[in-house]
Amino acid sequence: MLDTASLILALPELVLTAAGLILLMIAAYAGDTSAKMIGWLGVVALGVAAWALCPAWTQGGDAFGGLYRGDAFGAFAKGLIYLAAAVCILIAPRFFEAGGANGARAIRAEYPILILFACVGMGMMVSAGDMLTLYVGLELNSLAAYVLASFMRQDGRSAEAGLKYFVLGALASGILLYGISLLYGFTGSTSYAGIAAAMADGLSHGETFGLVFVLAGLAFKISAVPFHMWTPDVYEGAPTPVTAFFASAPKVAAMGLTVRVAMEAMGSAASSWQQIVVFVALASILFGAVAAIGQTNIKRLLAYSSINNVGFALIGLAAGTAEGVAAVMSYLAIYVVMTIGSFLCVLQMRDSQGNPVEDIASLAGLSQSRKGLAAAFAIFMFSLAGIPPLMGFWAKFLVFDAAVAAGMTGLAAFGIAMSVVGAFYYLKIIKTVYFDEPAAEYAPAGSRMESALIAVSAALIVLGYLFNPLLDTMSAAAAAALH
Amino acid sequence: MIQVFAFYLFAVLMIAAGALTIFARNPVHSVLWLIVAFFNAAGLMVLVGAEFIAMLLVIVYVGAVAVLFLFVVMMLNIDFAELRAGFVSYLPFGVLIALGLLAEILLGLGVWKAGPLQLAQRAAPTPADVPNIKAIGQVLYTDYIFLFEAAGIILLVAMIGAIVLTHRARTGVKAQNIDKQNRRRPQDAVVNVNQPVGQGVEL
Numbered sequence: 164m165l166d167t168a169s170l171i172l173a174l175p176e177l178v179l180t181a182a183g184l185i186l187l188m189i190a191a192y193a194g195d196t197s198a199k200m201i202g203w204l205g206v207v208a209l210g211v212a213a214w215a216l217c218p219a220w221t222q223g224g225d226a227f228g229g230l231y232r233g234d235a236f237g238a239f240a241k242g243l244i245y246l247a248a249a250v251c252i253l254i255a256p257r258f259f260e261a262g263g264a265n266g267a268r269a270i271r272a273e274y275p276i277l278i279l280f281a282c283v284g285m286g287m288m289v290s291a292g293d294m295l296t297l298y299v300g301l302e303l304n305s306l307a308a309y310v311l312a313s314f315m316r317q318d319g320r321s322a323e324a325g326l327k328y329f330v331l332g333a334l335a336s337g338i339l340l341y342g343i344s345l346l347y348g349f350t351g352s353t354s355y356a357g358i359a360a361a362m363a364d365g366l367s368h369g370e371t372f373g374l375v376f377v378l379a380g381l382a383f384k385i386s387a388v389p390f391h392m393w394t395p396d397v398y399e400g401a402p403t404p405v406t407a408f409f410a411s412a413p414k415v416a417a418m419g420l421t422v423r424v425a426m427e428a429m430g431s432a433a434s435s436w437q438q439i440v441v442f443v444a445l446a447s448i449l450f451g452a453v454a455a456i457g458q459t460n461i462k463r464l465l466a467y468s469s470i471n472n473v474g475f476a477l478i479g480l481a482a483g484t485a486e487g488v489a490a491v492m493s494y495l496a497i498y499v500v501m502t503i504g505s506f507l508c509v510l511q512m513r514d515s516q517g518n519p520v521e522d523i524a525s526l527a528g529l530s531q532s533r534k535g536l537a538a539a540f541a542i543f544m545f546s547l548a549g550i551p552p553l554m555g556f557w558a559k560f561l562v563f564d565a566a567v568a569a570g571m572t573g574l575a576a577f578g579i580a581m582s583v584v585g586a587f588y589y590l591k592i593i594k595t596v597y598f599d600e601p602a603a604e605y606a607p608a609g610s611r612m613e614s615a616l617i618a619v620s621a622a623l624i625v626l627g628y629l630f631n632p633l634l635d636t637m638s639a640a641a642a643a644a645l646h
Numbered sequence: 647m648i649q650v651f652a653f654y655l656f657a658v659l660m661i662a663a664g665a666l667t668i669f670a671r672n673p674v675h676s677v678l679w680l681i682v683a684f685f686n687a688a689g690l691m692v693l694v695g696a697e698f699i700a701m702l703l704v705i706v707y708v709g710a711v712a713v714l715f716l717f718v719v720m721m722l723n724i725d726f727a728e729l730r731a732g733f734v735s736y737l738p739f740g741v742l743i744a745l746g747l748l749a750e751i752l753l754g755l756g757v758w759k760a761g762p763l764q765l766a767q768r769a770a771p772t773p774a775d776v777p778n779i780k781a782i783g784q785v786l787y788t789d790y791i792f793l794f795e796a797a798g799i800i801l802l803v804a805m806i807g808a809i810v811l812t813h814r815a816r817t818g819v820k821a822q823n824i825d826k827q828n829r830r831r832p833q834d835a836v837v838n839v840n841q842p843v844g845q846g847v848e849l
Contacts, residue, residue: 183799227791277806
């Protein structure tokens with residue numbers, strides 16, 4: 164139902180959709196030469212949309228007859244999503260201008276527009292109050308993501324990444340949709356509230372099946388083990404700015420979606436999904452830590468790192484408490500900064516001709532030629548490994564704390580043990596950067612904006628503790644919005 | 647009374663048209679009989695009060711699907727002698743499929759005798775006093791307007807994606823430029839040459 168209150172709550176999505184359509188017209192008439200300007204306008208639109216989150220953050224409520232819920236939880240996740248998307252728009256032109264694998268070719272105007280539409284979909288995902296909104300939002304995001312993955316269509320690896328992502332994503336959508344239809348059939352409702360009410364009187368077999376299939380479909384989207392197999396290939400093949408986007412914004416959206424579905428729609432069946440989430444979390448942590456060890460490509464390594472991180476974030480969800488949810492949100496906030504920072508560093512990896520390189524071996528001896536970049540690499544890797552003075556430690560601490568408070572000491576202990584295993588490959592990169600015989604030198608930095616973004620993310624990771632009270636208040640407010 | 651008459655009329659015509667669809671020797675006639683069957687099915691749908699499905703049948707099946715069939719059939723070069731060639735060798739397989747279908751029909755009849763399905767927890771019960779076109783419109787364009795619009799955006803993204811991934815600016819094509827054509831004056835295009843006899847033309 165269309166009323167003013169609903170429209171105000173859904174204002175971020177409306178702003179982004181309108182901006183996307185207008186920019187599409189500009190792109191149609193001005194062509195690819197206007198791509199940079201469209202990118203900046205897209206960033207402005209993301210800023211306006213972030214401002215439009217205020218009504219949802221301060222009061223919140225249901226919109227469109229319960230299809231959509233604007234609340235602090237959604238606003239928090241959307242803030243992160245818009246931030247990550249804006250960075251991924253800004254860093255793109257320089258990468259595409261360098262030509263990627265073959266041939267110089269400037270960025271195309273559709274790149275920022277597709278990211279804006281993906282953001283609309285992600286906003287719907289985290290604000291869904293109904294399985295239908297969830298699915299439509301997910302498809303909107305996924306469809307834009309498939310195109311972005313194969314954006315460099317002349318590059319074989321990029322095309323392969325897009326195709327793989329598309330086929331496996333369609334499979335995941337099918338699994339998810341099957342689960343949703345089972346839930347609808349056995350509970351008689353697609354709304355989270357209706358499903359929760361129907362599950363409150365004990366879980367029937369059909370509902371259990373529906374729950375398992377829905378969680379399996381969502382695990383696919385957050386690339387959690389055992390549904391992670393697409394991640395390394397897609398992350399490696401996609402253009403680096405797109406990979407940075409995949410590793411940050413959709414991850415936040417899918418995690419937010421999973422948390423909301425688990426806590427709101429299936430909250431009354433918590434004991435049933437907790438065992439699934441615990442297993443998925445453990446498997447992701449273990450696999451992400453072990454499989455990354457043998458990687459030689461930095462993007463593949465970061466893909467396994469993201470699988471690993473999703474596992475840690477899921478520990479907070481496994482706790483099933485408000486503190487757990489708050490921990491997940493804080494984790495995601497810190498994870499987004501770390502991941503974006505790492506990919507910004509990867510973007511700096513260019514050989515003397517300016518072509519992007521992705522070999523970890525080419526990082527050898529970086530500390531002698533590019534001291535700043537080497538330090539940034541060290542900060543992000545130490546943070547991802549969870550070494551104490553950096554924010555990555557605080558994120559892990561929060562989720563383990565929530566798990567212990569919920570009586571899951573074993574899970575927390577396993578997570579801590581595995582983070583030591585994971586630390587190995589992060590430290591290996593630092594060792595390559597600082598202690599190996601220098602390899603061929605990289606091209607100089609060349610972009611003030613990228614250097615500034617790296618500096619800001621690194622500063623956030625190092626000095627993030629100053630913002631801890633703010634972060635804690637915001638995640639607690641986000642978690643309190645779920646009921 | 648008139649309803650009963652109409653029902654039998656539509657039903658008999660539909661079965662007859664269905665039979666003729668199968669038995670007609672000319673595939674074009676088959677398709678035409680299929681269209682007749684669709685029309686009669688639409689009539690039956692009107693009789694049971696499902697006017698929306700009736701309209702869909704006419705618009706989608708008659709208007710689009712059947713006409714498409716017709717084009718396909720007309721474009722095929724069908725050799726009937728060849729079609730009948732493998733009849734005996736495929737007979738056992740055909741009988742097997744026929745038996746399967748027969749079993750399904752019998753099962754369906756049995757289930758139908760056992761009474762209708764009890765959908766106890768229907769989220770959207772059939773509205774009693776609203777015509778179903780209005781009911782569908784109500785659900786699609788009022789209750790779920792947000793998702794309807796979002797689905798439109800999905801289609802737009804799919805379209806952008808298809809263009810981004812496949813469009814390329816081709817070089818060496820001779821596109822018509824109407825403005826340029828209109829601006830051309832006779833003196834730019836026509837030359838008067840006093841051509842001597844016995845010599846080639848130089849352009």
